[in-house]
Amino acid sequence: MADLLPWIFILVAVAAMFGGLVSLWLSLTLALSGEATGNTRAGITSDARLALLTEKEALLQEIRDVAFEHDAGKLSDADYEQLNAKLRAEARHVLHELDAGAEGFRDEAEALIAEKLGETS
Amino acid sequence: MWVGENRMPALDIPFFGTLVLSLTLISASYTMAVAIGAGRGRPHLLPSARLGTYATCALVVVAVCVLAYAFQVHDFRIRYVARYSDRSMPWWYLIASLWGGQDGSLLWWAFLLCGYTFFATRWLRGRYTELQPWVLATLMSILIFFVVLMLFAANPFATYIRTTPGDGEGLNPLLQNYWMAIHPPSLYMGFVGWAVPFAILIAALITGRLGNEWVRAARLWSMIAWTFLSLGLLLGCLWSYEELGWGGYWAWDPVENASFMPWLVGTAYLHSVLIQERRHMMKVWNVFLLALTFFLTIFGTFLTRSGLIASVHSFARSDIGQYFVWYMAFLILAIGALMIWRLPKLKADNEIESLVSREFAFLLNNWVLLGMMVFVLIATTFPLLSQWVRGEEVTVGPGFYNKWMVPLGIVLLFLAGLGPLVAWRKATGSKLARAMAFPLGAGVVVAVLQLLFGARVGYPPIVEPTEIYDTTTGAVLAWMAAVAPVVSFATCAFVLASVGQEFWRGMRVRMKRGESAGTAMFRLVSKGRRRYGGYIVHVGIVFMFIGFTGAAYDVEQEKALRPGETMAIGKHTVRYDQPRMAADPNKRMIFTDMTLLDAEGAEKGQVAPAKFIYRTHPQMPTTEVAIRSRPSEDVYVIMSTVDPSTSRGTFRIIIRPLVAWIWIGGIVLLLGAILGMWPTGRELVREEVARARPRRFRLSPAGAIVAIAIALATVMAWAGVASAQDDTSSTLHAGTVVINNPVERQLFGRLLCQCGDCARLPLDTCACGWADDKRVEVRDLLAAGVEPSQIQESYRAQYGAKALAIPSDEGLDRALWAVPVAAMVLAIGLVVMMGRRWQRRGARAHASASARTDAELKYDSRLDEELDRLEKG
Numbered sequence: 004m005a006d007l008l009p010w011i012f013i014l015v016a017v018a019a020m021f022g023g024l025v026s027l028w029l030s031l032t033l034a035l036s037g038e039a040t041g042n043t044r045a046g047i048t049s050d051a052r053l054a055l056l057t058e059k060e061a062l063l064q065e066i067r068d069v070a071f072e073h074d075a076g077k078l079s080d081a082d083y084e085q086l087n088a089k090l091r092a093e094a095r096h097v098l099h100e101l102d103a104g105a106e107g108f109r110d111e112a113e114a115l116i117a118e119k120l121g122e123t124s
Numbered sequence: 125m126w127v128g129e130n131r132m133p134a135l136d137i138p139f140f141g142t143l144v145l146s147l148t149l150i151s152a153s154y155t156m157a158v159a160i161g162a163g164r165g166r167p168h169l170l171p172s173a174r175l176g177t178y179a180t181c182a183l184v185v186v187a188v189c190v191l192a193y194a195f196q197v198h199d200f201r202i203r204y205v206a207r208y209s210d211r212s213m214p215w216w217y218l219i220a221s222l223w224g225g226q227d228g229s230l231l232w233w234a235f236l237l238c239g240y241t242f243f244a245t246r247w248l249r250g251r252y253t254e255l256q257p258w259v260l261a262t263l264m265s266i267l268i269f270f271v272v273l274m275l276f277a278a279n280p281f282a283t284y285i286r287t288t289p290g291d292g293e294g295l296n297p298l299l300q301n302y303w304m305a306i307h308p309p310s311l312y313m314g315f316v317g318w319a320v321p322f323a324i325l326i327a328a329l330i331t332g333r334l335g336n337e338w339v340r341a342a343r344l345w346s347m348i349a350w351t352f353l354s355l356g357l358l359l360g361c362l363w364s365y366e367e368l369g370w371g372g373y374w375a376w377d378p379v380e381n382a383s384f385m386p387w388l389v390g391t392a393y394l395h396s397v398l399i400q401e402r403r404h405m406m407k408v409w410n411v412f413l414l415a416l417t418f419f420l421t422i423f424g425t426f427l428t429r430s431g432l433i434a435s436v437h438s439f440a441r442s443d444i445g446q447y448f449v450w451y452m453a454f455l456i457l458a459i460g461a462l463m464i465w466r467l468p469k470l471k472a473d474n475e476i477e478s479l480v481s482r483e484f485a486f487l488l489n490n491w492v493l494l495g496m497m498v499f500v501l502i503a504t505t506f507p508l509l510s511q512w513v514r515g516e517e518v519t520v521g522p523g524f525y526n527k528w529m530v531p532l533g534i535v536l537l538f539l540a541g542l543g544p545l546v547a548w549r550k551a552t553g554s555k556l557a558r559a560m561a562f563p564l565g566a567g568v569v570v571a572v573l574q575l576l577f578g579a580r581v582g583y584p585p586i587v588e589p590t591e592i593y594d595t596t597t598g599a600v601l602a603w604m605a606a607v608a609p610v611v612s613f614a615t616c617a618f619v620l621a622s623v624g625q626e627f628w629r630g631m632r633v634r635m636k637r638g639e640s641a642g643t644a645m646f647r648l649v650s651k652g653r654r655r656y657g658g659y660i661v662h663v664g665i666v667f668m669f670i671g672f673t674g675a676a677y678d679v680e681q682e683k684a685l686r687p688g689e690t691m692a693i694g695k696h697t698v699r700y701d702q703p704r705m706a707a708d709p710n711k712r713m714i715f716t717d718m719t720l721l722d723a724e725g726a727e728k729g730q731v732a733p734a735k736f737i738y739r740t741h742p743q744m745p746t747t748e749v750a751i752r753s754r755p756s757e758d759v760y761v762i763m764s765t766v767d768p769s770t771s772r773g774t775f776r777i778i779i780r781p782l783v784a785w786i787w788i789g790g791i792v793l794l795l796g797a798i799l800g801m802w803p804t805g806r807e808l809v810r811e812e813v814a815r816a817r818p819r820r821f822r823l824s825p826a827g828a829i830v831a832i833a834i835a836l837a838t839v840m841a842w843a844g845v846a847s848a849q850d851d852t853s854s855t856l857h858a859g860t861v862v863i864n865n866p867v868e869r870q871l872f873g874r875l876l877c878q879c880g881d882c883a884r885l886p887l888d889t890c891a892c893g894w895a896d897d898k899r900v901e902v903r904d905l906l907a908a909g910v911e912p913s914q915i916q917e918s919y920r921a922q923y924g925a926k927a928l929a930i931p932s933d934e935g936l937d938r939a940l941w942a943v944p945v946a947a948m949v950l951a952i953g954l955v956v957m958m959g960r961r962w963q964r965r966g967a968r969a970h971a972s973a974s975a976r977t978d979a980e981l982k983y984d985s986r987l988d989e990e991l992d993r994l995e996k997g
Contacts, residue, residue: 004215005196005214005215008192008196008215008219009193009196009197012189012190012192012193012196013189013193015185015189016185016186016189016190016193019182019183019185019186019189020144020182020183020186022178022179022182023151023178023179023180023181023182023183023185023186024179026175026176026178026179026182027151027154027175027176027179029175030154030155030158030171030172030173030174030175030176030179031172033168033171033172033175034158034169034172037168053251053252053337057336057337057340058335058336059990061336061340061401061402063987063990063991063994064994065402066987066991067991067994067995068402068548069548071630071633072547072548074633074636075629075630075632075633076555076558076559076629077545077546077547077551077555077559078547078550078551078555079552079555082547082549082550082552086549086550091984091987094983094987095983095984095987098983098986098987099983
């Protein structure tokens, strides 16, 4: 093992150096070309939607937890009703926002598809 | 490939290593610039930044490999290699030498940071695209600091100016053990890991996206960092217990404190952030806590590496402190400015609705954790403050910390049991009382049982107090320490019952739906991994407290024996059989074989404490302790001296009840932490699969990190089991310390050895010749009727204030405890006051929230469907 280790370190170093220099070259090439990739744009436009989806998941989780705590006897019926109603109202609002946002999202998706199809044709 | 008499590699490794570091600096700077460009409205630069990040990480890997290669081929042209290795060392210690000294450990820091950066960059692909450029830029900026540090102040590839030595100085014998292979890497994984959530936070502050998005993005990474930090601390305890050989596992050394502080604040953050996730509150506080945690990791590295305060970790000192001071100042300014700029966006969306709620319990938990951090911070830096303010050097020894931390720790433990019992938002008094009845009952039963029978079974409820001050404060602290065992065991029972009840109540809810007990338990945990993982962490903490409490019952004895003679301690008898010599290329070893006997004289096991004399450090013979570990107690055997001509040996034996529970608790804590973050890992896998390759399983980078955490926890478990066997470990300072009575113990505990070589060791622990002579001198004074307080004063007059283990309880010294106590009192007042204010505002907000509920009733069925999906999924 002691004889083998130096060679292992050399091999890993050479591979890492090669990978590093290639990545650096590609990075520079991309940066200088000024080209935007579809992924980047789509990613940015989907961020707002992703935030809403995460918010929805969190609210659903909270509604479930509140129900669980009520079932486990930690919350009185009155408190549970009050909290559940509030959380559901918030969740409905988020669903509404998601639906409203989906329109614009759909338009953008269609535009991207059209752009892509145009590129390939 | 090699040339010359010393077989040095033909390649100029020192130059090549420095060249790679320079390239890393250029690459990291370029990547940071490109990432900032991407963040400032040029999104097409983002892929370039990602590629630049990979390139930078690869270059750091090259640098580490080059240094590792230099160690393996003994390239002693490199100063660092010559100082921390020699030709006789086996290959595994040559690898551990990479982080054995300061320069290499900085490179190791950078390497681990690159590991995290690589996985974080992979994980960020296709998500959080607005945050992403700033995350990358922040991570690169941290890396740049460390590379600058290496290039301009602590270059691991620096060479000797004149001659190259034929052999190296060798690694410090204390570091030549298996703990060295896993303790520093895991601790550093914990330290460095906080860089990723910190980078996400900075990205959120810069972009103004301060909702729950960044919290969710940072969640897994902060859990991973916390887990590794916990693992690192635990391994540090094991290293201290087995290697430093003074019989303890935590000495409140500045470097230990440096890693404990971010753990305290990180733990506070992990609790507090739950409030933000569920209630959209405490946004400023969470930003502050996460930023403080990262800051404390840098501060900890600064303390570890600058050697500013005397520490047992003195094998890694230097003058790089000024770089850290500037960097820390920059961090404070930058974070402060960003927080002030974004204050309007950090307003809470909700308010606390009741002081009897989970949110408020978490606030109390934060109060205790931060209070402990302030205590540790002030006590750790007090020697420096004293030096600056009044030019007098003082020392703050373990006694101070132990006396103040024990009551705070028990309050924290109590809150760990209380939290799960209280509902979110609002808990009614009657419901809470019902929930608390069983856990409180369990606590009371344990307390009564211990009061009635504890003394008979070796666990008396109240122990003999020792006072650190001869004042009222000292008396109060001593009283709290005296009753701590019964209070601690009762609180442990309370928390265990509380957690057990939570599992039972959860199971009962599911069983009412028709599930069997086994299915209910399985689904309960699998559907709420984070919650129940957290509860298991609490169980781990309880086990650890059981181990800590056991320290109140330590017994120790010291005796000279000839082969065949025995000594009795507690319920054990230990027979000294014979000395035994052995050698390997690295060292000579003198073992003393001993046999443990039971009351009937039957053999129970063997132990072999030893002395090791390393070839490169013959002037530093190490004492290898032997430990026989069982859940009820450890038998900890130290061979102080052995005479080769007569075979007569001097042995010190310590019986440490329950100490094994600390390691068992640690393993449970890690398993709980892994369970807690596992669902997130799976969710990420799913999410990534859904985004990229719908029908093919692919482990995400986060999944890979979780897998590494599990692998390390397994190593930890294995190490814990291994250490539970009869074991030998080394120390430089274990020797002969005889204590005859409690007065001596209290006095020796207050006086520090002044030989110049045993920094911070009190006379009740230090075994060097100087300490031995001083103990004889002090004993003579006591026998002559001199009061302990007079002896203490004369010791202070002779050697200065720094010679006392604990500063006095008067004048500026009193600030040591008065400032943190005042801060905690002020903070609890503020917490209660703000809680009441939030409660009032919350009630008003609630009224308005319920007024707008009827508008979107059409979504109700969709909500039910989604909830059903969540339950089934």
